[in-house]
Amino acid sequence: MPTDELFATHALTVRYGGVLANDDVCLTAACGEIVGLIGSNGAGKTTFVDAVSGFTRSDGAVSLAGRRLDGEPPHRRRAAGLARTWQAGELFADLTVAQNLSVAVHRPGWRTALGDVFGARRPPDAAGDVERALAVLGLADAAGRLPGELTLGQQKLVGVARALVGGTTMLLLDEPAAGLDTRESAEFGGELRRIADTGLGVLLIDHDMTLVLDVCDRVYVMDFGAVITSGPPERIRDDPAVLAAYLGSAVAQ
């Protein structure tokens, strides 16, 4: 099990009016580790990703490779290496797979515009970055194809690949396997392991318990915004309180 800590939150707290959506959440991930975050609908999982990536206001600390990111705007957190996917992470239908990734590498703004004009300050080796991300996920042959020509499983992987470009070191995946069948989901899990094996930290939120329990090194369980337990999948799978609250009898059998 990887031990060098890459990513950590401490006492992360989010309030939406009277709703305590995240309550003192402390979560860590190491380089090469896949960490799961599970909980019933409305438990606060997406809120956690929104808070960590800077898209919702929060109290508490977020750090990546020892650098504090809380208080930073989303683009700075992204530039620091923290990347996320969105539940409705549609691809651009009229762009090729490679172009879908290039869009994520290319940062808009006046600096980039000046860089384009004067030939300076281009993203370092953007094409190589896209190529590497596609290769890690076995999508090199799909680079020139349109998303509509791919299977749903491949499209999901392109969404993940898009979050890999741009110097990502910590990947936050919010229900990336939604809609996949059992076989596609298992293959998807294998690809996540390949990503982690390159040294990235991965946070996986998904309602597919088979995927989460099979692929994660550790799993956090959230209830009403708070982490109620965490540990290796074998322990989470057998925890009666977790089974009763979230996993249901299907997994218990």
Ligand SMILES: Nc1ncnc2c1ncn2[C@@H]1O[C@H](COP(=O)(O)OP(=O)(O)OP(=O)(O)O)[C@@H](O)[C@H]1O
């Ligand atoms: N923008 C918002 N404004 C107000 N309340 C919100 C907002 N976003 C989420 N909430 C509330 O915060 C709580 C946590 O919601 P969140 O979407 O984070 O849960 P979740 O675990 O991701 O659920 P799901 O599994 O259904 O995606 C819920 O009570 C939800 O209604």
